[in-house]
Amino acid sequence: MxxxxxxxxxxxxxxxxxxxxxxxxxxxxxxxxxxxxxxxxxxxxxxxxxxxxxxxxxxxxxxxxxxxxxxxxxxxxxxxxxxxxxxxxxxxxxxxxxxxxxxxxxxxxxxxxxxxxxxxxxxxxxxxxxxxxxxxxxxxxxxxxxxxxxxxxxTKNRLPESSNEMNPEYDLLIWGSISRYKGVLEYLTYLRENPQDLKICIIGKCSPASLADEIRCIAPKNVTFICESPSFEELARYIRHSAFVLAPYCPESVLSSGILMDSLSFGARVIGPDVGSFKDYACEKRLKVYTFHHYDEIGQIVAIHKTDPVSQESYRKFLEENxxxxxxxxxxxxxxxxx
CATH class of the missing domain: 3.40.50.2000 (Glycogen Phosphorylase B;)
Structure with a gap:
């Protein structure tokens, strides 16, 4: 023992x-x-x-x-x-x-x-x-x-019984505890200066709490901000109604990401910075993970890959292996x- x-x-x-x-x-x-x-x-x-x-x-x-x-x-x-x-x-x-x-x-x-x-x-x-x-x-x-x-x-296998919707309510979902290193404010600042036709949902509690007010002040009209921590059942619904999960992290400190792995457990397409696990899994053919170096690449990824089919069988094999x-x-x- x-x-x-x-x-x-x-x-x-x-x-x-x-x-x-x-x-x-x-x-x-x-x-x-x-x-x-x-x-x-x-x-x-x-x-x-x-x-x-x-x-x-x-x-x-x-x-x-x-x-x-x-x-x-x-x-x-x-x-x-x-x-x-x-x-x-x-x-x-x-x-x-x-x-x-x-x-x-x-x-x-x-x-x-x-x-x-x-x-x-x-x-x-x-x-x-x-x-x-x-x-x-x-x-x-x-x-x-x-x-x-x-x-x-x-990770875990939380795959839904059917694939995500082909005409989702949101293009991008940002979820999880929102801290400054996660780059949410930086991405929203970019969107204000570079308006894009993207429907975005942000859901999560902020740390510190004052960060929520900063997000509300800066978020463009095409961004829905929900300042609460969803249950995994609620998160499954948000992911099902979103084309991608976005992790707009500042890349200086990130290696692995629980948000990435939990999103994959629901069968999500994921966009993240070209570092760490995001970079690793962008090379994993069974998964739909896409990486960016600059924020202007995010809209391009959505436009090109929004309808990429997700193989639940491929995801299932990856999730069960790991x-x-x-x-x-x-x-x-x-x-x-x-x-």
Whole structure:
């Protein structure tokens, strides 16, 4: 039985919505009964790891380089560094999952760079969900090149019974938690300066909340903005009534994208920046993923590919090959290869 400790494992309060990645990760590791996650959810996911009772044989760190953005981030970063050194002295194995080129939030730049370099050096295994992540490690941290592995971002099969409508209500759907790094304001600014005959729907809660007012002020008349977080059932309906899901992300920090994978799980056509997973899946013939370098290419993609047929069978095969069960199996297999 392999014992895992996963960071961060937050305690989610009733009524709260959170990124399901960690919950699904834990479930995938415990599904077959050959491994167990020993640390329970906690309101402080770092400090909760300090008691040895929460120590597994293998520690999996997600978003380690973003610890400076936590409350008392610089102090927690020092604790995290010392803790990793303690784990290494106790011969625990460390897996670092590289999700982004750099943390999305600004500030503490030097500290975040140090933490990235630190984990590249101290980890026994590095995993990333985009081939660009592999290139990043090999280029900037060549001493860690033999530790980096690409694994598809795991996904689920939520395909509808029939294909999306051929005459959708919206050309573009932008959905999910809306943060500044996601480029929504930049794209709306572009649309105001370059009016286009596109019907666009934006649905999602904003962080910070003031971002919603900025969107309302700048959004052209052809943009519908719904400031709420849809359920997956509601999201399925919005995707079914949209020709494309658009991720207008600023490309500086993005590698993999949960929005991309969740959209594909519904059988969506997706448009995103020519980086990371978007670039990878634009080359995947079974999927309909299109990439842009500049915003003016988005309208062209819609015009050319709006009626491209989506093969549900091709999507289904891709989704099932890269579901959470297979992901958990691959993590366990790679863990066993650590010497």
């Amino acid at each position: 392999i014992r895992f400790t996963i960071f961060p494992r937050l305690h989610i309060l009733p009524g709260q919505k959170a990124n399901p990645y960690i919950h699904d990760f834990v479930t995938s590791l415990e599904r077959e009964g050959v491994s167990k996650v020993v640390n329970p959810p906690h309101k402080n996911p770092l400090l909760s790891l300090l008691p040895p009772k929460n120590w597994g044989d293998v520690f999996i760190f997600n978003w380690f380089e973003s610890i400076p953005d936590f409350k008392y981030g610089p102090l927690q970063s020092v604790i995290a560094i010392c803790f990793v050194l303690l784990l290494k002295s106790n011969r625990r194995k460390i897996i670092w999952i590289l999700h982004n080129k750099k943390p999305h939030a600004g500030g503490h730049t030097r500290l975040k760079r140090f933490l990235t370099r630190f984990m590249a050096k101290k980890s026994d295994l590095i995993l990333t969900h985009a081939t660009e992540g592999v290139e990043m490690i090999r280029t900037h941290y060549p001493y860690a090149a033999d530790k980096i592995h690409f694994l598809h971002h795991p 579901d959470w069960k297979h992901f958990g199996d691959r993590i366990i297999e790679l863990t066993k290869s650590i010497h």
